[in-house]
Amino acid sequence: KNEVEQSPQNLTAQEGEFITINCSYSVGISALHWLQQHPGGGIVSLFMLSSGKKKHGRLIATINIQEKHSSLHITASHPRDSAVYICAVLYSGGGADGLTFGKGTHLIIQP
């Protein structure tokens, strides 16, 4: 099955830094998701994108369909942003059979 690659795998930054997490995929998709998994294990959907850019608070997600690449940015990072960020894609024609997930980026924001 087609892969979803995320980078970096681990990222430690200082509070206030601008954070970028990258996601690339290999074939056409109908949607890309960014998810957040907190240390307690729960998974929350942050964004769903099929084109362009979305913003929610300090989080910004972009996607470039031609380059098969998406980025998640966090502005003015805070220790509470520490979590695993997961990119997942729904392949074109994938229909109901679920998402394909990256391995996640483990982000730690130090005070």
Add this chain to the structure above:
Amino acid sequence: NAGVTQTPKFRILKIGQSMTLQCTQDMNHNYMYWYRQDPGMGLKLIYYSVGAGITDKGEVPNGYNVSRSTTEDFPLRLELAAPSQTSVYFCASSYFDIQYFGAGTRLSVL
């Protein structure tokens, strides 16, 4: 509105035992999914359902069974548990491609 509820949160099984992981959602979603998450790996789809009475295999279905008798419930059955089934299991439901996840069940098979 509880969303997606999974029980139990934790379980330890002995090799060869069986158990059912429960999943229920109160959002009237037709699409439901079971994933497993292994350390250092992305979530992988075990089974999915597009509505009551309809289920299909995902990427890693071996050793598992599901049923979907109602829209709300989508239990996952483990028969003859094996150490390879030690994992964290997530149930999810979806509406217009947005997936809503349960809190997960952490299962150890010893």
